[in-house]
Amino acid sequence: MQCEYVDEKTGKQCANTWACSTVGDSKYGYCYSHALKTGRVPKEEADRVQEKRIGKVREAAKSKDWGRIMALKKAKMDARTPAEKKRADAEAKIKENSEKEKVQKLIHQIFGDQDFDAEEMIKEMRTNGADFDYSDKSRKFIFITWSVSDPLTRQPVTLRALCTLLGIKQSTGYEWVNSDWFASEMYLTLNKTMKLAMPVLARMNLTEALQGDFKARQELIKQFGKHDVAPGEEDWEETLGKDVIDEAQRLDGIN
DSSP states (O other): OOOOOBOTTTOOBOOOSOOBOOTTOTTBTSOHHHHHHTTOSOHHHHHHHHHHHHHHHHHHHTSTTTTHHHHHHHHHHHTOOHHHHHHHHHHHHHHHHHHHHHHHHHHHHHHOOTTOBHHHHHHHHHHTTOOGGGOHHHHHHHHHHHHHSOTTTOBSSSHHHHHHHHTOOHHHHHHHHTSHHHHHHHHHHHHHHHGGGHHHHHHHHHHHHHTTOHHHHHHHHHHTTOOOOOTTOOOHHHHHOHHHHHHHHHHHHHO
């Protein structure tokens, strides 16, 4: 769930996707930082969280490595030559593009939205006895399905060609795009499609939680109906079960 906070100066919405999703909670719809900023966090809770943060800082400060790792990392970065910096930036860009490409492939695998062919669907519907030639319902079904498919691989390529294929005027196609029913159907279709991603997101979240990400653990705990669990207080073996944990660790090994 994305945080609802919008910056008044930039007009941009907070990108944090770990907003409170507990209905009835004063922080509902906001990440903790913006819930605190907008006065949605009860004083007792804010004091408790701050006390825990201070405790963690004091505990970390006792370590002999306190600040040393970051200092060494900064020194190493500062010591790089211009050529090394340029090469590092290029490598980082390649890695970023590769990760984006992997994400896009995963999205298409989940949604199955690539290589949609409206003509093939019409043939299939006619073969199955659908009264396509005289049914606006059938036309609109194909129109919506084409609209939510991958624009780089769907056929036909243009809206004009799709209208011709469906036997409707191009002006009718534009009227449909601007109609209330189109907006409503697009929302419902995309909402149903997004549900296909939930199992993948849940597995990714579980993997992050088992690796020690506290926010991921909080989100999982909310799904199990528990709230306000502090770090180190949850027995994952008991809460999730050995089979689930083994599967998450297996997936982590694949990734």
